[in-house]
Amino acid sequence: xxxxxxxxxxxxxxxxxxxxxxxxxxxxxxxxxxxxxxxxxxxxxxxxxxxxxxxxxxxxxxxxxxxxxxxxxxxxxxxxxxxxxxxxxxxxxxxxxxxxxxxxxxxxxxxxxxxxxxxxxxxxxxxxxxxxxxxxxxxxxxxxxxxxxxxxxxxxxxxxxxxxxx
Numbered sequence: 001x002x003x004x005x006x007x008x009x010x011x012x013x014x015x016x017x018x019x020x021x022x023x024x025x026x027x028x029x030x031x032x033x034x035x036x037x038x039x040x041x042x043x044x045x046x047x048x049x050x051x052x053x054x055x056x057x058x059x060x061x062x063x064x065x066x067x068x069x070x071x072x073x074x075x076x077x078x079x080x081x082x083x084x085x086x087x088x089x090x091x092x093x094x095x096x097x098x099x100x101x102x103x104x105x106x107x108x109x110x111x112x113x114x115x116x117x118x119x120x121x122x123x124x125x126x127x128x129x130x131x132x133x134x135x136x137x138x139x140x141x142x143x144x145x146x147x148x149x150x151x152x153x154x155x156x157x158x159x160x161x162x163x164x165x166x
């Protein structure tokens with residue numbers, strides 16, 4: 001009997017909508033005015049900010065490539081700029097598109113990747129060095145650290161925080 005897998009969730013920012021609104025270059029005047037206008041959703045605003053970050057390096061992947069493996073230590077997280085991936089966690093499948101972030105919550109919690117991720121198409125990502133983010137956490141005010149801790153715990157469905165965000 002074959003194992004049946006189901007798509008249980010997916011996430012994707014509508015990049016076509018942003019392009020239709022004129023957001024192609026995040027540094028152009030029109031894009032910055034649109035960002036400031038309040039007309040973008042929170043997901044679109046986060047996509048815009050991460051896309052325009054000069055501190056994140058680009059990492060392209062061809063189709064049918066594994067970029068992370070469930071259970072492996074998190075060295076880097078990936079922000080998806082373009083393309084489609086499939087997240088695999090046992091019999092659960094997740095469709096991941098632009099705007100998805102893979103591995104950040106796990107890395108901040110000191111946990112391994114919670115799923116494997118395989119490219120479905122050519123994918124462009126920005127690499128988020130988890131060690132740099134984790135080192136900044138100790139310098140954050142306690143209230144902000146608490147917000148990050150709560151977001152990580154909700155994202156991963158944790159009842160307690162196993163590492164640096166305590």
